[in-house]
Amino acid sequence: MRLANPAEYTDPYLETYTQVPAAGRGVCTVCHSGPNGDYTTCYSCGLTMSQVTYPTSLVVPISLYEIPGQLHHVLRNYKDSPAATLFRNQVAAILARFMGLHQGCIERALGAPIDAVMTVPSTRSPSRPGIHPLQLAVQQVPNLDNFHRTGLGRSSGTVDHNHANDYAFVVESDVQGLNIVLIEDTFTTGARAQSASSALRLAGAACVAVLTVGRVIYPTYNDNCERIWREGRSRPFDFERCCLE
DSSP: OOOSOHHHHHGGGGGGOBOOOOSBTTBOTTTOSOOSTTOSSOHHHHHHHHTSSSOOOOEEEEEEEOSSSHHHHHHHHSSSSTTHHHHHHHHHHHHHHHHHHHHHHHHHHHTSOOOEEEEOOOOOSSOOSSSOHHHHHHHTOHHHHTTBOOOEEEOSSOOBTTBOOTTSEEEOSOOTTOEEEEEEEEESSSHHHHHHHHHHHHTTOSEEEEEEEEEEOOTTSOHHHHHHHHHHHTSOOOTTOOTTO
């Protein structure tokens, strides 16, 4: 079921979303969280990007979130819970509103029009039967579903917290020369996203951007994380703004 009015599922929850800052001093140039000191890249991004052949530096989080918190609750439960359908509608609505406003921002950062949209497969074992809920959410959004492709699957390579792997995923469709937006529900260390991005590039994709609904942040981790969180929470969330602007 495609969403007729994404605002219906997002406006009541705007206070649960937190603005993502643009890259700059004290903001990771990849994931937009807080690096240590004057580093330009956070520890996790530096590590997971070094573990794959073709990492992507273009990661676009829509909102920051804390654990626990309301957005964490939605992203944790949109797959399997009594309220999964409602939460999946919220995930779809967040994606719909953001892409409706910022598809051009992503294309400018890519340097090319988007050719395809794919989702990061689950690494759950055993795998969930049927269509993954993130894919269902993407299919509810017309300006994503029009570009949507399947063909990225789980492989035998190990992927875990802070552990990316070229062989964690397998590409089962022709992506040669395509500019791909890879959608992830949550970004913590980036291991899954970087693994999937590298797999697509190794299969011939021209470039890959990662669009993630939520970027986990730990405000007590360091001064930059504390400042980013404090500043993000100090002003109302606005879908008109994105971290690429």
